[in-house]
Amino acid sequence: MSALRHTTRFPSADAEVVGALGFAPGRYGVAPRRLPDWTRRQIPDPGFDFVVGMTSGVRVALTTRASVIELELAVIGIAPGAPALVELVVDGELRATVSIPADEQTLLAADGSPTQERPPTRVSFDVARTENRASSVELWLPHTAAVELVALRADASFAPSRDGRPIWLHHGSSISQCGEASAPTRTWPAIAAALGGVSLRSLGFSGNAVGDPFVARTIRDHPADAISIEIGINVVNGDLMRRRAFGPILHGVLDTIREGHPTTPLMVLGPIPCPSLESMPGPTVIDPTTGQAASAGNVRELDRGAMSLGTVRQVLHEVLSSRSDDPFLFALDGRELLPETEIGDLDDGLHPNAAAYERMGRRFADHAFAPGGPFSPSAAPRP
Template identity: 45%
Template structure:
């Protein structure tokens, strides 16, 4: 076995790579954002490398990736650990569940937390296909990791990026909440089906039309872009309709400053029964404390929409209207999130916690997105390479 010196050139989907005492920590937001707006929720989410891959060309038959994970856990709640998935020439051939690492455990009833340190984890992938191959080690979408070492029985060379880049921004659903594997989150499913290189800016609890995220998208090379807004703006109850509509226009204007002709898809929220007609804030349902599955609830009142408080239904109508009124932008498109997951789907595939889709539903959403966006007549068709 030889030690492969990992460099930023081995990584795809990272906005920035930080050198630490242990190795490399990939980030999904640049340092200037982390300095300017160090919100704890956003900082935790951007450090979780959803969509980021270690990529290389190799003839190795045996790989070992050493990582030091950091995660958040809730006392009394069983949440799946992160995983590392391995693909060879685009085919998924292995998955490894993380263990060890550092953990901050939070009591959801009191808010108190306890920190425990742990040891590094070694993901072992043996009996790889023979001959030269392109390998991609998909990092966990729900835990942050430091990349300590890559070991193999043959060199692993960094390769130049190939294929169109799809830059996507969204909420925890886009980051992958309730999916078990990093290749199983819906943007990864869609990207793999569409032959695109995923750059995922899905941030749990943090898709809030923030101007600095629009600037990051503006300055990031991409062949096509999608923005999925809605659920966080409702369940955090951060603005009213007047501010929301203006914020979305500003968000799109900023993106267009750097990507004037790039295909841009605005996606409205998928179905979520608790917030269809009831504003936020959202909260954990106290009745689910002490059970195996926490559930979320809406705490607003339906009548509050008269004062401009947001619901998923009013947001969908607003986003559709925004795209219609920007019809001079022929590369701006709209996708109703109900086409990805609607009310009928909620009967067949209910959201386990009333907010996030499960593994099978992530796959369904990803397949539906790819069938629309990457189809011959879809908004990403001319640059999809398919």
């Protein structure tokens, strides 16, 4: 192996961490976060705070002639733990995947206390370059864990990425964070972004796509050439609001985004199927005997304004219909990404499995990025 004489520690001016909107100081390095630092005091609970630090869609991006690259990082997972993957993409092509086993990770219990502590580990990649020119290199970080970035080393100099692709910013639930995907580059937003030729910014927050104002302001203030929001399932999962509140909150989210992106194509995605919640209100529980999602709600509460997924879809239709004067606003029923005929791929009755995410990514790209689609240059009239 060539000597790795070129090195930088994070945070670094020599390598971009794409998708990280903030950083928290860690024990060994810095922890990328998918929301800005100013949001931390507004995040309502430690679970959501941890999810923001999970690196779904986040990657270290650089331009280099290096043949060998090494990333030093500490991985923080949830006990009992599972392998965490880091993937190498060179000039848009997946070249390698490295698995960091659970016994090399710091593992946290549900209450956030450590059950196992481990120091940083190093993952090394052979870039396998075939031409004597600088390559665009991305190291996609684990989509199932949080990390601390410590250092980057290579056998040639490197600089931040010069990625000129349009930016697609997507916000959603666990069904957008995609913990069940087979690899960081195989979440459905990552697949769709690759097919659409855009650079993904992933704000998929497991359990927490509920119209939080600080998320809307983050989207408002972030550069974007296309924006999408997947919303509805978490509103029902947590039994967080009644129909009376959901419509105005959604209007408020859209109004806030439009303050910063008045003519950016903006798509609202409704929920994919979830059999136990289609006509029942939340909250959602997991049956300990079957491992399947189930409603713990009372159907009579629907008459008092409680939300089922059917109710969510009605409100989405009402809100978007009332904003028909916005030519850059689009709707997509989540059942077009995952039809009801494919609910067998909801292994727990709620989350798609890896094969389903693959199909969802291709379907979204076919819908949104195809010529004449909502995110194509000809999607809407320009002023």
